Amino acid sequence: MIPEKWEPVFRGIMPSKWRSARKIQSLAGRPVPSEIGWVGAPERLMMAVLHGPRGSPMAKAYYSTVFEQPAGEVWKIIRDFNNYPVWVHGAATSEIEGGRSGDTVGAVRNVLYRERRIRQRLLAQSDVERFQTYEFADSPTLPVTDFSATLRVTPVVDGDRAFIEWWAVFDCDAGSRVELAQTLTGWFETWLESLRDEMALRPVPAER
Secondary structure, three states: OHHHHHHHOHHHHHHHOOOOOOHHHHHOOOOOOEEOEEEEEEHHHHHHHOOOOOOOOOOOEEEEEEEOOOOHHHHHOOOOOOOHHHHOEEEEEEEEEEOOOOOOOOEEEEEEEEEEEEEEEEEEOOOOOOEEEEEOOOOOOOOOEEEEEEEEEEEEEOOOOEEEEEEEEEOOOOHHHHHHHHHHHHHHHHHHHHHHHHOOOOOOOOOO
């Protein structure tokens, strides 16, 4: 649930400094090209946003967990930026604007989540490193600016499992940083638990 004091749609928020893969390249260093667009280690993105436009430290929310399924199987569900209704409880519908595909850098997904319309833009994605990074395409659902989030799936060799991380970096009022970070961390946990539920319903891939 969104706290009541954050319910109003916040207007007049400065647009994110990341508006294209080209801009990310200038911030994060020279990327490695791929068939789906910009590819690069998400840590580079993290380094680019550890400080805000005025040099002040950015806030960070982070959650991680381990799934019993292989990383490749988990990534199959996550990689399509339009797949929110498949694995996020509360997401009713989602569409990619402009007729783009869900794995195209720059694609904007328009999601109806718990009767609230949310638009998010895919900033970066890699099938090799199994991560995607995104931002809000218009006003965020929380009082934050310069928001960017990354969802990453890493193989766990022991047991052929998956280590999943979801984090966000953002700027906000100094007095709200702890509360906002805790709120986002709780949301990440909730959404990954819904992904866990979806994975449990899927057949276990046959051993090779």
